[in-house]
Amino acid sequence: MPWGMIGWSHHHTPLEVREKLAFSKSQVDDALRRFQQLFPRCEAVLLSTCNRVEMYVATDSAEVFPGLDAIGRFLADYHGLSYADIAAQLMRLPDEEAIRHLFMVASALDSMVIGEAQILSQVKQAYDQACQASTARTLMHQLFQRATMVARRVANETEIQKRRVSIPSVAVSEIAAEFFERFDDKHILLIGAGEMGTETLRYLIDAGANCIEIINRSPEKSQELAQQFPATAVPWEELYERLAVADLVISTTGAEQPVVHRDTFRAARTAHHARAVLILDLAVPRDFESSIAELPDVYLYTLDDLRKVCDRNVEARQREWPKATRIVDQELKKFVAESAHRVSGPTIRRLRSQADEIKREELARLLAKLESREVDPEICKEIEVAFDRLVNKLLHPPLKSLRDHADSKHHANLLDALRHLFQLKD
Numbered sequence: 001m002p003w004g005m006i007g008w009s010h011h012h013t014p015l016e017v018r019e020k021l022a023f024s025k026s027q028v029d030d031a032l033r034r035f036q037q038l039f040p041r042c043e044a045v046l047l048s049t050c051n052r053v054e055m056y057v058a059t060d061s062a063e064v065f066p067g068l069d070a071i072g073r074f075l076a077d078y079h080g081l082s083y084a085d086i087a088a089q090l091m092r093l094p095d096e097e098a099i100r101h102l103f104m105v106a107s108a109l110d111s112m113v114i115g116e117a118q119i120l121s122q123v124k125q126a127y128d129q130a131c132q133a134s135t136a137r138t139l140m141h142q143l144f145q146r147a148t149m150v151a152r153r154v155a156n157e158t159e160i161q162k163r164r165v166s167i168p169s170v171a172v173s174e175i176a177a178e179f180f181e182r183f184d185d186k187h188i189l190l191i192g193a194g195e196m197g198t199e200t201l202r203y204l205i206d207a208g209a210n211c212i213e214i215i216n217r218s219p220e221k222s223q224e225l226a227q228q229f230p231a232t233a234v235p236w237e238e239l240y241e242r243l244a245v246a247d248l249v250i251s252t253t254g255a256e257q258p259v260v261h262r263d264t265f266r267a268a269r270t271a272h273h274a275r276a277v278l279i280l281d282l283a284v285p286r287d288f289e290s291s292i293a294e295l296p297d298v299y300l301y302t303l304d305d306l307r308k309v310c311d312r313n314v315e316a317r318q319r320e321w322p323k324a325t326r327i328v329d330q331e332l333k334k335f336v337a338e339s340a341h342r343v344s345g346p347t348i349r350r351l352r353s354q355a356d357e358i359k360r361e362e363l364a365r366l367l368a369k370l371e372s373r374e375v376d377p378e379i380c381k382e383i384e385v386a387f388d389r390l391v392n393k394l395l396h397p398p399l400k401s402l403r404d405h406a407d408s409k410h411h412a413n414l415l416d417a418l419r420h421l422f423q424l425k426d
Contacts, residue, residue, distance in 0.1 A: 002065040003143075005098035006072045006090060007047075007054030010112050013089040015304045019285035021079055021086070023048035024256055025129070031078050032133040038074065039066050044135045045144065047105075047126040049119070050167065050284040050303055051112050054091075056102060058139040068092040096336055099143065103328045106147040107154040108161065112306065114317050116166040118199070120151045142339070150331045157327060160320040168200035168252075170309050171280045172207055175301055176248060179278045183209040189242050190214045190231070191259070192252035193221040196282060200250050201229050213242055216253075240264055244272035249279045251287040260288045266295055348399060350424045355391050363387050 008021055023031060028046050035044050035055075041064045045056045055075060059065050066074075069083075072090050076083040093101050104110040106123045127144040130136035136144070155161045180186060188209050190197055193216040204212060212231040215238070216222035222233040234242055243249060243265060253259060265288075268274075276297040281288045286302060293300035367380055398418055418424070 002062045003056075003058045003095050003098045003139075004065070004068050004071065005054055005056050005093040005101055006068045006075070007052060008086070008089055009052040009054070009091065009110070010304075011110075012091065013086075015284065015286070015302060017086060017089060018051070018053065020081060021053045021075065022256075022284050023053065024254060027078075028126070028129055029133055031075075032130060032135045034078070035074060036133070036135050039064070042066065042135075043130075043137050043140045045126050045130040045140055047123060049122050050282070052105075054105075056098065056140070056143070058143065060139070068094065096332065099335060100328060100332045102143065102147050103150045103332060104325075106151040107324065107328060108151070109154070109321075109324055109328070112303070113167060113170055113309075113313050114321075115161040115313070117161060118166050118196070120148070121195070123147065123151075143335075146331065146335050150328060153327050153331070154324045158320045158324045160317050160324050166199060167282055167303065167306065168196055168250075169203050170306050170313075171250065171282060171301075172200060172203040174309050175280065175306070176278060177207065179299065180248070183207045183248075184211075186211065186247040187245055188212045188248045188250070189246040190250050190252070191239070191287060192216060192254070192283070193218070193225045194252060194254060196252040197250075198225060198228075200252060200282070201225065201231065204250075205229060213246075215239055215242060240268035241272070243277075244268040244274045246277055247275070249277060250282065251279070252282045253287050255283070255287060256285060258285070258287060258289045260292065262289045262291045262295070265292055269295070269298075347419060347424060351395065351399075351418065351422055354422065354424065355395060359387050359391050 008018060010018070013021075023046060028048060031046055032044060035042070035046075039057075039059075041061070042057050042059045044058075047054045047056070053075065055071055057066070057071055069087075069092070072087065072092070073083045076086060101110070102123075106120055108115050108117065108119050111119050123144070127136060127140070130140060176183075183204065186209065188204060188211060190201060190204070190212060193214055197214070197216075201212065201214075210230060212229070213234050214222045214226050214231050215234050215236060216225075217236050219233065219235060225231070226233040239260070243260065251260070269277075274297070277299070279288060279292070279298065279300045281300060281302050284303065288300060290300075290302075292298060363384060366383065370380055370383075401414055
C-alpha cells in the first residue's frame, strides 16, 4: 500500500510562503472534501500549523495513488498559488519516509522548538478532523494511532520533553524577558483566546505579570479565559486603543488576514503619546502588517525571529536526540512489518487454501486406490502426514521470503510475484 506526505515547513519555507499556504479549520474541512471528490479511494489528513502545512495520503492500491506532485498541486491550487513558484520548497516523502516523518513530527522532534508539547495535540486535532470528514479510515487510523503511541514513548523514555519549551514559552521567557527586567509593572495585551493564547497567558502569569488584558473577536471566549486567570476581557472594538497603551503585545489569533494595520496603529499611538512597545506576533498568517516594524519605538517579532532561540534549545537537548530517534526507528520498523503482514495476510491465506485443496484432491484419489487394495489404515495415516509435510515444505521458502522482507521495499514486489506464480485470484 503506498503512503505519501507532501508539504512545506519552517525548515525550507519562509514565513511569507507558509502563511499563504496556511489552512483555517473551515478550510481544512473544505479541502478534505474536495480532495475526497477528486481521489475517492484515497485517505488523507491535512495538518496546518504555524510552522507547517502537510498532507498525508494513503491508499490500498498503487494504481489509484495520485502521486506526490498531484497532491502538492492540489494544495497550491486551493489557495490560488502557482505550483511552479513553490515546488522548489516542497518536501516530498514516499512510503516509509512519510511514516517516519509523521512519527518525528508527533514526537516534537521536527519542531522549530524541539520537544514542544503543543504539536502532538495539533496532530491529534488534524486526525480527528479527517475522521469527521471521513477521509481518515483504516489506514490513517493505524498510522496516526501509532504516531501518538510513538510520541508518548519518546516523552516517557527520554528527557527531551521534561522541561517543555513551546513557542509561547520561548516568546515570553526568553525574548520578552530579555526586553523587560520585570513583568509585574507592565501593561500586557493578549490578542486571541485560543489554545496558544491560553498557554501564553500561563507563562505570562508565571513570569509575574498582573496587568493583563485579553481581547478577542468572540467576547465570550475572552471573558471565559479572563475568568480562569487574573486578567481582564476588553471588547474587540477597543483594539487600537488598548494597543496604544500596552507595553507588551502578544498576538495569537487564527485570522486569515492581518488584524492590525500600520496607518490605524500609528494614528492610535500618536493620539495616546504611546511609549515603546514589544510586539510578539505568533500567528500564521501574521496578525500585524510587517511594515509596522518600521514605526519608531515599535519592536515587532514574528515566528521566524524565534529561530536563534530555537537553535539553542536544539543544542541543549542534543544528548537525548539519538535515544529519541532510535525509538522512532524501532517503531517505524514494527509498523512497516505489521502493515506488510496485514497486506500479505489475504494472499497467504489464499495460497494455503489453494495448496490444501490440491492436497485434498490428490490425497483422496490416492487413498481411494489404496483402500480398494486393502492397504493398512496406519499406512494411509502416514501418507496423509507426509502430504501435509510436503505442502508445508513447499510453501515454506516463499512465505519465509515474505516474512524476511516484511520491512523492506521489496515486499510488494514479492507479493505480486507470489500471486502471479501461483495464479492466485482475489
